[in-house]
Amino acid sequence: MTRVLYDLCGIDEGLRFSPYCWRVRYALAHKGLEVETRPWRFTDKAALAFADHDKVPVLVDGETVVTDSYEILRYLDRAYPEAPLLGDDLAEGRARFLRHYAERTLQPAIMRTIIMDLFNAIHPDDRAYFRESREKRFGRTLEEFHSPAKGLSQLDAGLEPLRGRLKEAAFLDGDAPAGADYLVFGCFMWARCVSSADLVSNADPVHAWLERMLDLYAGLGRQAMRITDVEGAYR
Template sequence: MTILLYDLVGRDENRPFSPHCWKAAMALAHKGLDIATAPTRFLEVPAVEGGVSKTLPVIRDGDKVVIDSFAIALYLEEAYPDRPTLFGGDGGKAMARFIERWSQSTIHPYVTTAAIVDLHAMQDETNGAYFRQSREQRLGKKLEEVKAARETGLGTFRASLEPLRSMLSYQPFIGGASPLFADYIVFGALQWARIATSYQLLDDGDVVAQWFDRCLDLHGGLGRKVAAAA
């Protein structure tokens, strides 16, 4: 049976950009499941599956609807135990929870700073107006003021990745010899930036950038099927 993934897009429905939807997409691919995607814009989210969630991703697997990327991964692990594991046991679930909190407090704020104007430009007129109003209300400043801090914040951002950089000097993936859902959490954040903005967050020689390239190649190059921002 094909699983339906509601995927957040802007004007171009072939450029899904949400870090959380990318986590879900990679988790589905990791399990080797057949998927179909429903490109969904911000203002369309409240109508998804009768208003089941205010945010994406959402999946439908037969009669089962699941919201939230982490809950989706947990569901897939339980529903498809005979397919490659996303966590490698309870310890992997606990590790992934930590990685999710770390990514959202360390990587997401700087990606917001670096890419927010570009993300706005990806939307059509009505969704762009929603994006600007909601983000400026949340952040307390104009989008252009947020972006203005990206140059001064770049060094601090790169330094904040040192724990990840150090760990990847011992092993090719966060999950060890092969990727787990924890990898897809961080991948989703950096893929969000890659698709939204041409601004370079990482030096090419950085081991984190090299790990990200390995992740782009996973599952038949799923991540590369959407080109980087020009």
């Protein structure tokens, strides 16, 4: 049985930057599950028709097709109950809060900071789609939305609860990482792959956590291709 993850790629097939796909990559590694990743681009909707979905991640696990990063983590907990990612009941409900924290607090702040780097990292064939869909969402041009000064100040404020938690434990989920760590860390992998911007100062407890997360699973995150590894791609 081959397990396949459809994974967003950029200007290079090896450049994988989706925060949602990174959640799943880490979740699979957490469970000790092998996966073959298949590069996918924003405009390649036809390739996902089998899943009746138009976005990645899409996980194909034997006969099972699962879409949406959070649902994939839930599926993995059901199918492979050892080493829970989200857990049940109170744990699962609180993981949902952390998902929203990543998506509604951290990601918008990071987006504001790195959006022109992100645009540059996207495959040329995807750029018109990306510009149109995002400009519609933000209600302004990418160039107008782009503001590292505002983004970094928003991020700094948004990181406060994470800082508090990481002052008392090595990982968000305690002594060892689990689902909440991956839900939040995905957006830092996203930024790392497309940009060389420093989002967090060295003295921040969040920085030390990021370093620990990059080292997990034989350097899964640390070894990922970055835009700076793609010859001629980084301005």
